[in-house]
Amino acid sequence: MEIKRGIAVSPGVAIGPALVLDSEWFRIPQRVIPPSQIDHECQRLRQALAQAAAETRANQEAVSAKLGPQYGAIFAAHALMLTDPTLVQEIEALVRTNHFAVEYAVSRVIRRYAKALESIEGGYLADRVADLFDIEKRILRHLLGQRREQLRDLREPVIVLAHDLTPSETAALDPQRVHAFATEAGGRASHTAIVAGVLNIPAVVGLGPFITDVSGGDRVIVDGHHGLLIIDPDEETLHRYEQVQASFRSQASQLAELRSLPAQTRDGVRVLLLGNIEFPQESGPCLEHGAEGVGLYRTEFLYLGRQTHPTEAEHLEAYLTVLRTMGPQRPVVIRTLDLGADKFLPGGSGRRAAPEHNPFLGLRSVRLCLQNLTLFKTQMRAILRASAFGDVRIMFPMISTLLELRQCKMILAEVKEDLEEEGLAFNPRLPVGTMIEVPSAAILAEQLAREVDFFSIGTNDLIQYTLAADRNNETVSTLYSPGDPAVLRLIEHVVRAAAQHNIAVNVCGEMSGDPLYTMLLLGMGIRQLSVTPHSIPAIKRVIRSVTVEESVAVAQEAMRLETARDVNNYLRERTRRILPEVFS
Incomplete structure (x- = not known):
């Protein structure tokens, strides 16, 4: 058994045979052409770009019909890139100046763009690399006459494993056949991750190298709650996850019943539960x-x-x-x-x-x-x-x-x-509000509270800036934790400042949508939570299962603990009683 840890981007648990996607074919070797073929190569390029753009627009329409126009818009951006004159000029320049075959010129130009984006640490554009590779694949498919049909031809349920999936490949997944996917690359903000969440397919990305460790048909487990890929699980692990999966399914209908009920504690305190x-x-x-x-x-x-x-x-x-x-x-x-x-x-x-x-x-x-x-x-x-x-x-x-x-x-x-x-x-x-997502803002909360009508604590950035740890960087990901005592003290200070000046304080970010921290936040005085839509039922269930007095006791105990590990272990034990299918 081998366990790989990555970034959880879409919740759920799936168990099944692996389908390993091989993407080696599009690594194009360098090839030089004679001068007499240059015009022909440039013509091939323009034809391939036109075909790829038409295909992308068709894909945009299909995805818009399937998932909604907001997700089809991803591919509108792809079509825009395919018609970008700068891209065409750079590729043609390599063909005309260096006499490179057009396939190699395409790959070289786009990978240069990708390398530049990957170098932007923590930037939004670093997560757009998959979009560039999607475009590269489309162009090369038309130049080489190749198609990647594996995902469309599935007959049995599988778990897709790949170095990366492009947004268009992800959007084409059939949830009836693809029960989950895991990739070596990718980040939380990638379009691939966004589409996975909309499809409700458990997904883990950013796992690092693992493809060579798996063969097609191997049994694997994707844990979309904790960001785990388990290869060839032993019987004990398999049995445990089968129980988690069964419990998760049985609880899903119960959670759905909560949608029309108020987010109210057992002792009658209302919590405003909002969506991101x-x-x-x-x-x-x-x-x-x-x-x-x-x-x-x-x-x-x-x-x-x-x-x-x-x-x-x-x-x-x-x-x-x-x-x-x-x-x-x-x-x-x-x-x-x-x-x-x-x-x-x-x-x-x-x-x-x-x-x-x-x-x-x-x-x-x-x-x-x-x-x-x-x-x-x-x-x-x-x-x-x-x-x-x-x-x-x-x-x-x-x-x-x-x-x-x-x-x-x-x-x-x-x-x-x-x-x-x-x-x-x-x-x-x-009403005017400010995000509290920089430590200086948290420290100045009393002064800021005099200026605004509400606070919203952006935990994602607040944690990163406080702990100097990029949540998407696996080499320091263990430092990133909402349960870190330094983070909790900043949140506590902000809540007190808001209460002192009688303004509302909301918490958004991944922390607010994680049931592990719901009792803690309630106990710290939070009465507004803003979470991703699919997180609402589970958060509401925790709220409706506890009293404010119980939550205050949980928060007080958590604030006495000295490490994030101790805090998270304590909260996990308390929350397991309410959501056993998630914290088993």
């Missing part, structure tokens, strides 16, 4: 899973995969789509742009900013917006205009100083004046 969304169409699944609103509406999708910035009208329509679903009474918290300078085209110039050595500590989020006021004001105008149609709230991410927050509020006030002069409707008392 990235695309407008995800607001429907939020309600279906029992969310009482949207606690985090990420707006980055509006800026990605395009050559120009989104217009005010495009912003407004995206926000109104969510408001139509949520209705006028449910809160919708819209987070302003949270991208780095490496992720969008400044001023729609067509050129990206130079890569930063450390984008996590660079020009991103409100720092970027404060240097691009036209972009910032456009989004603010749309958010304010949307506030005339529902319970909209605005939230500024990555605030690290009091001055930054005051600058954001000053610009918001200017935009309000502009809208008033133009006679456009908006809520003049639009």
Whole structure:
């Protein structure tokens, strides 16, 4: 038996035979052509690009019909890349100057792009490498006349194992045949991971090298809760996971029954359970899973995969789509742009900013917006205009100083004046909040609380910045833990500051959607949680199974412990009594 640890991106447990996908075929050797073939090679390139673009657009339509237009939009970005004149020029330059065969030129150019993206540590673009490989495969398939049909021809249930899966390959998976997948590469924010979550296929990525250790047909287990791939499990492990799987299935129907019930403790304390969304169409699944609103509406999708910035009208329509679903009474918290300078085209110039050595500590989020006021004001105008149609709230991410927050509020006030002069409707008392995701903001919580209507603790970044540990870097992943005492003390300080100034405090991020930490957060005084839609039933079950008094006792004991391991072990033992199928 061999156990590999990676990144859990889609929950669930699957047991079955492995289907190992071999992707070696697309590693193209260098080949030189005679000058007489250059024009022919360039013609082949343009034909292959046209075919790949047409195929991608067809794939976009199919995925949109199957999963929704927000996921089809992934492939709209692919089609845009395939028609990018810069890409064509660079490939043709290698053919004409170096006399390389077009297949090798394609592979070399795209892999150079991929290498550049992979070098951006912690950046959003590092997770877009799979998209580039998807494009490379499409072009080479048409140049070489090859197709990869294994996933479409399945007759029996399997667990797919691969170095990586492209977004289009993931979207093509049939959940009736592919019960799970695990890959050597990949990250939490990759499109492959996002699509896996929508399909409800258990998935683990970023496992590192393992393909050579597995043969087709070998029995494997994918644990999408804990990020594990177990190869050739022994009988004891197999039996334990079969019990977990059976328990998980039996509990699924019980969890579904909770969707219409309030998130209320046994002693009658209500908890506002909200959903995190990235695309407008995800607001429907939020309600279906029992969310009482949207606690985090990420707006980055509006800026990605395009050559120009989104217009005010495009912003407004995206926000109104969510408001139509949520209705006028449910809160919708819209987070302003949270991208780095490496992720969008400044001023729609067509050129990206130079890569930063450390984008996590660079020009991103409100720092970027404060240097691009036209972009910032456009989004603010749309958010304010949307506030005339529902319970909209605005939230500024990555605030690290009091001055930054005051600058954001000053610009918001200017935009309000502009809208008033133009006679456009908006809520003049639009609630304003700030993310607490930088240690300096947590330390300054008392001062920040005087300036805003609510806090939202972004645990993902708060943990990373506090512990100086990239959650996607497996070499330091053991340091990254929501249960670390330093993190808990910061959260405790923020909650106290919010209570002192009588403002609401929400927790978003993976910590809020993990049932392991629900009692702890309740005991620390949290009464709002914002989680991914599929996490809502399990979190609600924990809330409805405990009292505030019990939760306070759990939090007090956890705060006395000295290490993250001790905290997590203690919480696991307490939560196992409520969700045995997850914490067995």
